[in-house]
Amino acid sequence: MMKEGLEGTFTYREIYRQPGALRETLRRAPSRFARVASIGPLRHFTEVLFTGCGSSYHIALYAAHAWGTLLGLRARALPASEILNFLKAHLYAGARPLLFAISRSGGTDETVLAAERVKATVEATVIGVTIEPECPLGRTADIHLSFSECPEQSLVTTGSLTCMMLGLLLLADAFGGGTLQAEAAALPQEVAQSLQENERFLRTYAEDRALARLIFLGSGPFYALAAEAALKVIEMALTPAHYYPTLEFRHGPHLLLSPETLLVIFPAEAEGPYVNRVLEEARAAQARPLLISARAMETSAPQLILGGRVSELLRPILFAHLIQQLAFWRAAAAGVNPDAPPRLTRIVRWNG
Ligand code: F1P
Secondary structure, eight states: OOHHHHHTSHHHHHHHTHHHHHHHHHHHHHHHHHHHHTTOOGGGSSEEEEEESTHHHHHHHHHHHHHHHHHOSOEEEEEHHHHHHOHHHHOOTTOOEEEEEEOSSSOOHHHHHHHHHHHHHSOOEEEEEESOSSOHHHHHSSEEEEOTTSOOOSSSOOHHHHHHHHHHHHHHHHHTTSTTHHHHHTHHHHHHHHHHHSHHHHHHHHTOTTOOEEEEEEOGGGHHHHHHHHHHHHHHHOOOEEEEOGGGGGGTGGGGOOTTEEEEEEOOGGGTTTHHHHHHHHHHTTOEEEEEESSOOSSSSOEEEOOTTSOGGGHHHHHHHHHHHHHHHHHHHHTOOTTOOTTOOSSOOSOO
């Protein structure tokens, strides 16, 4: 596909216009918080649950980590199908959960049905998180937060993921006193700068056809990002990709390493002393490592350094465009139209 053609795709535009959308998410944060705060104090709930499918499940994973870390409460993420089909394993009879049901379209069957099932089974409050002003999930939820500032036409979720991650982080931060507000305000500018500055570097990996498999490692706040990275590469570029919690990788999955493997690591600060061991495994297998982190490590492995001015909890939001760019340019290099992955539908339904 010609360069101009690529820049005309929905996917390209939705990735590259994120700074403006994020600015709007920041602007709307206080009114969203006011609506959510109307449910009363969080201590009235036995736990906070986040659910969704695909990319929306990855938003749920990130949000659960952020809410647990910032507010010291019990927060978990479950795929919507787990809630739908195995509810007893996850919620006890007297539970009073606050459920965030996340779905870009607001129409994914599993997510809507999971929200309905929870409401029908226990005393729950459901907050729907979508980008659509009008949708089935919005009608099921007690409160509907529509991130209409990031409308998306592509099949593959990109910019809206970043906005919804930021929106859910800002809600937790507001409940916790707003300590991250000033740092979060810097994100649109940081993303804008990085979208331009890091594109060429990422394209050298995306366009390297010797790399047949991509593996993403991330833990804590970065686990969701690693999962989302693998999904983007599979969906957009149809390239085999995997993800693991960083140190779990050494317990067997490292056997997948080969000279054709790109191993992307998002090291968390707590993992500093251990990441070198993972890099040694990569070196031994002649795989190609790439570190994406806020601080440079003492290593000969290539590094993309970004996000030193914001707290670790905000960095997955800042890094999200990097994995979207990597997948997008990989698709371009492979001659795959990122707007039209075969067999993927924008809304996954069971009937129709
Ligand atoms: C869930 C999802 C998307 C993916 C694709 C298929 O959709 O898995 O994450 O990009 O559109 O469906 P949704 O519930 O977030 O609309």
